[in-house]
Amino acid sequence: MVPHLTTQLTGPLQELERIVLDRRPDIERWFRAQWSAHEVPFYCSVDLRNSGFKLAPVDTNLFPGGFNNLNPEFLPLCVHAAMSAIERLCHDARGVLLVPENHTRNLHYLQNVAVLKRILEGAGLTVRIGSLIPDLQGALEVTTSGGETLKLEPVERRGNRVGVAGFDPCAVLNNNDLSAGIPQLLQGIEQPVVPPLVAGWSTRRKSHHFHAYDRMAEEFAKLVGIDPWVVNPVFSQCGKVNFTQKDGEECLAANVEFVLGEVREKYAQYGITEPPFAIVKADAGTYGMGIMTVKSVDDVRNLNRRTRNKMSTIKEGQPVHEVIIQEGVYTFESVDGAVAEPVVYMMDPFVVGGFYRVHTDRGIDENLNAPGARYAPLAFETNCHTPDCTGKPGDPPNRFYTYGVVARLAMLAAAVEVEELVERASALEVRAANA
Amino acid sequence: MVPHLTTQLTGPLQELERIVLDRRPDIERWFRAQWSAHEVPFYCSVDLRNSGFKLAPVDTNLFPGGFNNLNPEFLPLCVHAAMSAIERLCHDARGVLLVPENHTRNLHYLQNVAVLKRILEGAGLTVRIGSLIPDLQGALEVTTSGGETLKLEPVERRGNRVGVAGFDPCAVLNNNDLSAGIPQLLQGIEQPVVPPLVAGWSTRRKSHHFHAYDRMAEEFAKLVGIDPWVVNPVFSQCGKVNFTQKDGEECLAANVEFVLGEVREKYAQYGITEPPFAIVKADAGTYGMGIMTVKSVDDVRNLNRRTRNKMSTIKEGQPVHEVIIQEGVYTFESVDGAVAEPVVYMMDPFVVGGFYRVHTDRGIDENLNAPGARYAPLAFETNCHTPDCTGKPGDPPNRFYTYGVVARLAMLAAAVEVEELVERASALEVRAANA
Numbered sequence: 001m002v003p004h005l006t007t008q009l010t011g012p013l014q015e016l017e018r019i020v021l022d023r024r025p026d027i028e029r030w031f032r033a034q035w036s037a038h039e040v041p042f043y044c045s046v047d048l049r050n051s052g053f054k055l056a057p058v059d060t061n062l063f064p065g066g067f068n069n070l071n072p073e074f075l076p077l078c079v080h081a082a083m084s085a086i087e088r089l090c091h092d093a094r095g096v097l098l099v100p101e102n103h104t105r106n107l108h109y110l111q112n113v114a115v116l117k118r119i120l121e122g123a124g125l126t127v128r129i130g131s132l133i134p135d136l137q138g139a140l141e142v143t144t145s146g147g148e149t150l151k152l153e154p155v156e157r158r159g160n161r162v163g164v165a166g167f168d169p170c171a172v173l174n175n176n177d178l179s180a181g182i183p184q185l186l187q188g189i190e191q192p193v194v195p196p197l198v199a200g201w202s203t204r205r206k207s208h209h210f211h212a213y214d215r216m217a218e219e220f221a222k223l224v225g226i227d228p229w230v231v232n233p234v235f236s237q238c239g240k241v242n243f244t245q246k247d248g249e250e251c252l253a254a255n256v257e258f259v260l261g262e263v264r265e266k267y268a269q270y271g272i273t274e275p276p277f278a279i280v281k282a283d284a285g286t287y288g289m290g291i292m293t294v295k296s297v298d299d300v301r302n303l304n305r306r307t308r309n310k311m312s313t314i315k316e317g318q319p320v321h322e323v324i325i326q327e328g329v330y331t332f333e334s335v336d337g338a339v340a341e342p343v344v345y346m347m348d349p350f351v352v353g354g355f356y357r358v359h360t361d362r363g364i365d366e367n368l369n370a371p372g373a374r375y376a377p378l379a380f381e382t383n384c385h386t387p388d389c390t391g392k393p394g395d396p397p398n399r400f401y402t403y404g405v406v407a408r409l410a411m412l413a414a415a416v417e418v419e420e421l422v423e424r425a426s427a428l429e430v431r432a433a434n435a
Numbered sequence: 436m437v438p439h440l441t442t443q444l445t446g447p448l449q450e451l452e453r454i455v456l457d458r459r460p461d462i463e464r465w466f467r468a469q470w471s472a473h474e475v476p477f478y479c480s481v482d483l484r485n486s487g488f489k490l491a492p493v494d495t496n497l498f499p500g501g502f503n504n505l506n507p508e509f510l511p512l513c514v515h516a517a518m519s520a521i522e523r524l525c526h527d528a529r530g531v532l533l534v535p536e537n538h539t540r541n542l543h544y545l546q547n548v549a550v551l552k553r554i555l556e557g558a559g560l561t562v563r564i565g566s567l568i569p570d571l572q573g574a575l576e577v578t579t580s581g582g583e584t585l586k587l588e589p590v591e592r593r594g595n596r597v598g599v600a601g602f603d604p605c606a607v608l609n610n611n612d613l614s615a616g617i618p619q620l621l622q623g624i625e626q627p628v629v630p631p632l633v634a635g636w637s638t639r640r641k642s643h644h645f646h647a648y649d650r651m652a653e654e655f656a657k658l659v660g661i662d663p664w665v666v667n668p669v670f671s672q673c674g675k676v677n678f679t680q681k682d683g684e685e686c687l688a689a690n691v692e693f694v695l696g697e698v699r700e701k702y703a704q705y706g707i708t709e710p711p712f713a714i715v716k717a718d719a720g721t722y723g724m725g726i727m728t729v730k731s732v733d734d735v736r737n738l739n740r741r742t743r744n745k746m747s748t749i750k751e752g753q754p755v756h757e758v759i760i761q762e763g764v765y766t767f768e769s770v771d772g773a774v775a776e777p778v779v780y781m782m783d784p785f786v787v788g789g790f791y792r793v794h795t796d797r798g799i800d801e802n803l804n805a806p807g808a809r810y811a812p813l814a815f816e817t818n819c820h821t822p823d824c825t826g827k828p829g830d831p832p833n834r835f836y837t838y839g840v841v842a843r844l845a846m847l848a849a850a851v852e853v854e855e856l857v858e859r860a861s862a863l864e865v866r867a868a869n870a
Contacts, residue, residue: 027559087467350518
């Protein structure tokens with residue numbers, strides 16, 4: 001059930017796993033306290049990188065689109081988590097409107113929508129799919145990669161409520177990351193929308209997320225007594241970049257130098273001999289677009305036209321002006337010889353599954369979220385019936401528990417981040433009302 | 436994953452499944468409302484019988500002892516449910532005292548304790564096992580059927596708290612059904628005990644449970660528009676029976692006649708040609724002890740000495756004076772040719788697994804909870820990727836959903852029953868204080 005995985009360097013990570021396993025009661029208690037202070041996201045997926053000496057989140061997605069890649073045998077976990085989330089969301093819920101991305105030709109994405117729908121139905125909800133596709137006239141039937149038929153219906157606004165024809169849902173579950181902006185249709189409606197509209201990529205920034213993660217990682221590291229760097233990638237940001245016009249190159253160079261310098265120091269401290277690298281990403285980017293690996297300041301000076309074009313626009317044709325420069329974390333995991341990174345899925349406060357993103361043509365220092373990636377479901381190994389198995393860090397169940405802890409840490413940061421986005425939005429509304 | 440199962444008569448049950456599947460949103464909403472009105476048991480297992488024309492609970496266990504028989508791949512479901520239950524029980528929990536049955540020679544039962552311990556540890560708790568074995572002097576190490584070592588430690592009372600040496604738990608999870616009475620050690624302690632002490636078999640009665648179930652089944656049947664009999668076995672009770680001294684034979688005969696008469700009418704109504712039968716059971720009985728099958732009044736008159744002996748005492752040598760006479764529900768399920776009945780496990784409001792109790796030497800009208808039974812884990816089939824699979828009642832996923840609904844109905848009855856037991860106990864305390 002567990003894909004064959006190899007890690008070359010296992011020393012320090014095993015130390016982290018040992019600590020995490022030993023402190024499990026304190027960690028779970030800490031998470032319980034955190035979730036009573038912060039509203040847990042409905043769902044969330046986290047891309048992790050495990051370099052053997054470091055295990056860190058590199059991206060946190062509030063509109064996860066890979067439920068179809070989870071091990072189908074674990075869908076009951078999702079169903080339970082959805083039941084629990086729905087009780088929180090609207091106790092009296094019977095109908096939910098699921099709002100997907102607009103692309104109708106990505107059949108794997110449509111299969112993700114079909115699986116999400118099935119999870120919600122498993123939790124006892126009536127689910128209709130409300131599409132934001134512009135000018136959609138009536139229902140559109142599409143076939144997913146799994147051969148299922150989905151009916152996409154145009155979202156209808158009726159006063160302060162939304163629905164689809166003949167259906168007035170109790171809540172809206174958004175699976176559309178709103179890269180193109182917050183649609184008028186969904187603004188100011190009285191039904192709860194999860195995640196909140198401000199969590200979309202028109203207002204969200206990766207750098208904001210990692211600022212929140214800094215604080216969470218700091219607190220967690222203090223709790224279990226580790227160097228926060230072991231779970232936290234160094235990062236910096238540039239606010240005024242224009243790749244096409246070569247604007248902001250100095251800012252980029254200075255921040256790449258800063259990040260590489262910090263990492264160099266840490267590598268020296270831990271005796272790591274690999275060369276440090278950094279990842280430059282669009283601060284509001286998603287779908288693996290607008291990402292490049294840099295190993296020295298020279299890599300961001302004199303960019304060739306092809307790279308500048310690649311970096312200048314992202315999903316929905318949005319131009320890139322803000323970037324995050326993040327410590328690159330090597331992935332020393334591989335599945336069947338190909339480079340791999342774990343992606344962990346959560347719903348309510350629960351880890352409900354995950355998979356390895358595997359790429360045959362990419363290196364251990366590259367972004368794997370790119371065309372050509374494939375997915376190997378990550379099973380939970382739990383049939384651990386011998387007493388000494390509790391004692392071996394590196395065993396799949398223990399390794400996955402540690403993955404779940406770091407992924408939940410990133411989800412917690414996302415919760416704090418969304419809280420702040422919501423607060424900022426209401427402050428702006430108040431200011432606008434007073435103007 | 437799903438054991439081969441056959442049902443001979445599938446007509447009417449498919450109708451029930453069709454209804455249950457169609458009304459899933461209403462059913463789940465109803466359960467959510469019920470669980471906000473009644474405290475959900477920490478855990479619970481329900482023995483079901485599926486006769487093809489009827490699907491009904493025949494026993495509801497508040498101290499389930501077969502966690503070792505669940506499919507180990509589904510333990511994450513238990514872990515999530517335990518996390519959710521613990522949040523309800525004591526938010527700040529780090530340590531829990533697990534109190535098992537006293538038998539140390541039933542290695543399968545000890546394996547159940549080991550699995551329960553692992554589930555709670557998976558939820559991030561420190562777990563110690565507090566034994567009620569009389570005169571236990573210090574820790575006793577035992578080896579389970581799975582080859583695991585468990586440390587049983589004597590429960591220690593310190594003022595109004597209990598624990599084991601060097602361990603002050605936040606709550607007590609009882610897996611001991613208290614057939615021998617409520618131990619002094621656990622009375623009046625300030626830590627929460629789940630299930631409550633009054634839910635033990637010294638105060639609990641099957642007939643009381645099925646009275647509560649009557650009301651729940653009635654309400655549920657009204658909700659989905661079915662004859663409540665389809666999910667509810669007819670029953671009656673006798674309060675003053677002494678099998679050894681042949682006391683109470685008339686009461687028994689009259690009530691057997693009543694139950695068989697009711698069932699005969701229903702069978703006629705539904706065109707069922709099998710002969711009706713009833714099960715006579717000790718009203719406070721457990722472990723499959725004190726149970727017999729009767730097909731006519733004559734079967735309870737002139738009992739031979741062997742049967743009278745078998746019926747006269749149950750677990751912990753308790754004498755039987757009260758019996759329940761319950762409609763027998765044929766089981767038309769079989770696993771590999773042997774008679775089988777499903778047992779469904781729940782934790783918090785969630786179905787977390789189940790298994791088939793299989794008995795090669797028993798008939799379709801007999802109790803299967805008897806020496807020689809074996810257990811086939813019941814898998815949840817959920818990888819249902821074709822659209823038409825949602826439309827076929829009788830498919831394993833649909834069948835199991837229906838099992839889960841009826842089992843949860845029984846758990847709900849147990850919740851109401853325990854509520855009433857707790858109320859009665861406090862009323863008695865008040866009366867005693869005023870006396």
